[in-house]
Amino acid sequence: xxxxxxxxxxxxxxxxxxxxxxxxxxxxxxxxxxxxxxxxxxxxxxxxxxxxxxxxxxxxxxxxxxxxxxxxxxxxxxxxxxxxxxxxxxxxxxxxxxxxxxxxxxxxxxxxxxxxxxxxxxxxxxxxxxxxxxxxxxxxxxxxxxxxxxxxxxxxxxxxxxxxxxxxxxxxxxxxxxxxxxxxxxxxxxxxxxxxxxxxxxxxxxxxxxxxxxxxxxxxxxxxxxxxxxxxxxxxxxxxxxxxxxxxxxxxxxxxxxxxxxxxxxxxxxxxxxxxxxxxxxxxxxxxxxxxxxxxxxxxxxxxxxxxxxxxxxxxxxxxxxxxxxxxxxxxxxxxxxxxxxxxxxxxxxxxxxxxxxxxxxxxxxxxxxxxxxxxx
Amino acid sequence: xxxxxxxxxxxxxxxxxxxxxxxxxxxxxxxxxxxxxxxxxxxxxxxxxxxxxxxxxxxxxxxxxxxxxxxxxxxxxxxxxxxxxxxxxxxxxxxxxxxxxxxxxxxxxxxxxxxxxxxxxxxxxxxxxxxxxxxxxxxxxxxxxxxxxxxxxxxxxxxxxxxxxxxxxxxxxxxxxxxxxxxxxxxxxxxxxxxxxxxxxxxxxxxxxxxxxxxxxxxxxxxxxxxxxxxxxxxxxxxxxxxxxxxxxxxxxxxxxxxxxxxxxxxxxxxxxxxxxxxxxxxxxxxxxxxxxxxxxxxxxxxxxxxxxxxxxxxxxxxxxxxxxxxxxxxxxxxxxxxxxxxxxxxxxxxxxxxxxxxxxxxxxxxxxxxxxxxxxxxxxxxxxxxxxxxxxxxxxxxxxxxxxxxxxxxxxxxxxxxxxxxxxxxxxxxxxxxxxxxxxxxxxxxxxxxxxxxxxxxxxxx
Numbered sequence: 103x104x105x106x107x108x109x110x111x112x113x114x115x116x117x118x119x120x121x122x123x124x125x126x127x128x129x130x131x132x133x134x135x136x137x138x139x140x141x142x143x144x145x146x147x148x149x150x151x152x153x154x155x156x157x158x159x160x161x162x163x164x165x166x167x168x169x170x171x172x173x174x175x176x177x178x179x180x181x182x183x184x185x186x187x188x189x190x191x192x193x194x195x196x197x198x199x200x201x202x203x204x205x206x207x208x209x210x211x212x213x214x215x216x217x218x219x220x221x222x223x224x225x226x227x228x229x230x231x232x233x234x235x236x237x238x239x240x241x242x243x244x245x246x247x248x249x250x251x252x253x254x255x256x257x258x259x260x261x262x263x264x265x266x267x268x269x270x271x272x273x274x275x276x277x278x279x280x281x282x283x284x285x286x287x288x289x290x291x292x293x294x295x296x297x298x299x300x301x302x303x304x305x306x307x308x309x310x311x312x313x314x315x316x317x318x319x320x321x322x323x324x325x326x327x328x329x330x331x332x333x334x335x336x337x338x339x340x341x342x343x344x345x346x347x348x349x350x351x352x353x354x355x356x357x358x359x360x361x362x363x364x365x366x367x368x369x370x371x372x373x374x375x376x377x378x379x380x381x382x383x384x385x386x387x388x389x390x391x392x393x394x395x396x397x398x399x400x401x402x403x404x405x406x407x408x409x410x411x412x413x414x415x416x417x418x419x420x421x422x423x424x425x426x427x428x429x430x431x432x433x434x435x436x437x438x439x440x441x442x443x444x445x446x447x448x449x450x451x452x453x454x455x456x457x458x459x460x461x462x463x464x465x466x467x468x469x470x471x472x473x474x475x476x477x478x479x
Numbered sequence: 480x481x482x483x484x485x486x487x488x489x490x491x492x493x494x495x496x497x498x499x500x501x502x503x504x505x506x507x508x509x510x511x512x513x514x515x516x517x518x519x520x521x522x523x524x525x526x527x528x529x530x531x532x533x534x535x536x537x538x539x540x541x542x543x544x545x546x547x548x549x550x551x552x553x554x555x556x557x558x559x560x561x562x563x564x565x566x567x568x569x570x571x572x573x574x575x576x577x578x579x580x581x582x583x584x585x586x587x588x589x590x591x592x593x594x595x596x597x598x599x600x601x602x603x604x605x606x607x608x609x610x611x612x613x614x615x616x617x618x619x620x621x622x623x624x625x626x627x628x629x630x631x632x633x634x635x636x637x638x639x640x641x642x643x644x645x646x647x648x649x650x651x652x653x654x655x656x657x658x659x660x661x662x663x664x665x666x667x668x669x670x671x672x673x674x675x676x677x678x679x680x681x682x683x684x685x686x687x688x689x690x691x692x693x694x695x696x697x698x699x700x701x702x703x704x705x706x707x708x709x710x711x712x713x714x715x716x717x718x719x720x721x722x723x724x725x726x727x728x729x730x731x732x733x734x735x736x737x738x739x740x741x742x743x744x745x746x747x748x749x750x751x752x753x754x755x756x757x758x759x760x761x762x763x764x765x766x767x768x769x770x771x772x773x774x775x776x777x778x779x780x781x782x783x784x785x786x787x788x789x790x791x792x793x794x795x796x797x798x799x800x801x802x803x804x805x806x807x808x809x810x811x812x813x814x815x816x817x818x819x820x821x822x823x824x825x826x827x828x829x830x831x832x833x834x835x836x837x838x839x840x841x842x843x844x845x846x847x848x849x850x851x852x853x854x855x856x857x858x859x860x861x862x863x864x865x866x867x868x869x870x871x872x873x874x875x876x877x878x879x880x881x882x883x884x885x886x887x888x889x890x891x892x893x894x895x896x897x898x899x900x901x902x903x904x905x906x907x908x909x910x911x912x913x914x915x916x917x918x919x920x921x922x923x924x925x926x927x928x929x930x931x932x933x934x935x936x937x938x939x940x941x942x
Binding site for chain 1: 537614
């Protein structure tokens, strides 16, 4: 019995101290848009927001409409700009009036600097994305009732006898002592109601997106019918209530993410399994994301590579974006161990990735403003 | 020897076994979690946008182009706009990547030097827009249960070891009762939305948008029963650098359950609440303070997207050598290197230490009394001794690599990590290799940007 307990204890210790089972590496891919095939035809994009607001939280509909217009278009513009395939026009770029205003700022006669800098707009053709948002923002005072349980426990004092052994030379004497202690008596519990004023803010709405490419064709249409957000001050979340800007941001962000993925090439994370039967060094390096080092380490094995090593080599190449090398490595692994399910899965996956790349090359050109080298190099 | 009757035997055996397990736990706790600290290693990463062809930026007055003043109470007033603009300018200036065209000063410079070409004194413009909103102040209450306890002292007669009686007192609980209290609080929240766009102007005057970024941040304040707290929440629209996050995860990964008990530092990621409780005041800040705090945070965050910035990764310091542990803890990396070189040479002897590659870059300490060199002339035997010395001192060589990495000598650190990983494949060494390769890659990008910036400066006749 005790052996079992000791073994269990050690197993517990092992579990707590670091018996980890990481066998994967997370990799970023640039994948083509989910809906729009020809990204070149929307690479210069004008976002036209149209917002309708209602509800008790709206104090000044005209002013707040402006605010939401900006939040909507700037959120999407920033997200698309980050991906680097689609550039959106704004109050300066693609806008003759805006450029003229900047020119005015630099050329003002009474300005301190008196700069003269000729500027002109470089945008001719553009695609157009209509974003129609209908949102209701409410803020209401509600009466909140919180029920608390209050316990009352009286204690009674009792006595127990304890013995004190007194040693005097070889003689032992026992004395009895009445030691007091307290023990809980029958407790009573009552429920108390606490009424307090709480504030409930909520937002709900719909968003429609319609994208027309630079030749005037509708290339994307989608509705997001269930935008919502809700917050109530309560016992556990007492604090300030969100501003309307915050509510709108929370409502629209999931839809913005979706639209970005639908129309623009974007980054996606995927988890690749590592074959732990391969070279220990390479497995450790892969787990630590030292990907090029893992390739170096596996290359040093030359002809001593096992099927698992080739699989890991493929994973490392795939992770740094060298998909053809990855395909070759997976092919080699599959040839060495035709029964390997892992190698077969990898081969299938890399074929899909190569197909995605082909689509990407055909449909989109990365803007010069982004780094060309893959993230992992 | 104690004897147990049969009926109690298994219980007592179990007790013994439990005691053993408990001891094993204690031992492991002492071994694994008693002392750790972190060693910060910094890596410079480029901004999210590759702004090549830009060297000197003129900042156009924020919120002036096609003014959205109709946004009423949400459009930031002129002083707020100036405040944010100045903070953004300051953040860009501090990043030292781009020159900021100070239009007013340059006007005077050009007046004094008519040969200076005024029209080519910047090659990019930065334009920002901001909006500001404050939620109504909340004055509310919530209930909190407090457990109260009453007691009394009860006297009784006890005896000391000599059998003499004395009066002892004992504090005894007489009642435990929950009471409901009303806790009052005041709270207020402000949001600031800031967008920054950068446009490149080519030599023909053609404008091109090169970067566009937008962030909404909210900051809430609460005075809760006299305690003051603040919450910062940002909704960054852009993607985070996932590689950096994963590097951090790999490098700062807790070694064991016990390490996680020891280390309490946890950094909040984007979109997570960063709650900071400060008790030095009990007042809701003024609107100006709100604006200052939000503007400062946002401008720093956004300028990082345009310019290189530093990230910090924390490597776990768990070296058993007290001196080494403390030197690394206090970031005394040069002194730690001296200590390592001294220690390894002293223990291994100069002849062997000379053959340990990572040590070759360091001078032999003049005050050193090294161990006696081996007498063998057999190269195989000698190499075995070198290998043995490396294995014995591998922790020191690992520390040496960390020291080099922490000082930005990534290539040297990488060589050392590779050297020790080759001999002893360990996760910590693999993490070191990964960090150094990442740092070198990032350096390359930053240099690439710097080169592009210089070229742009030459083209625009700015340097």
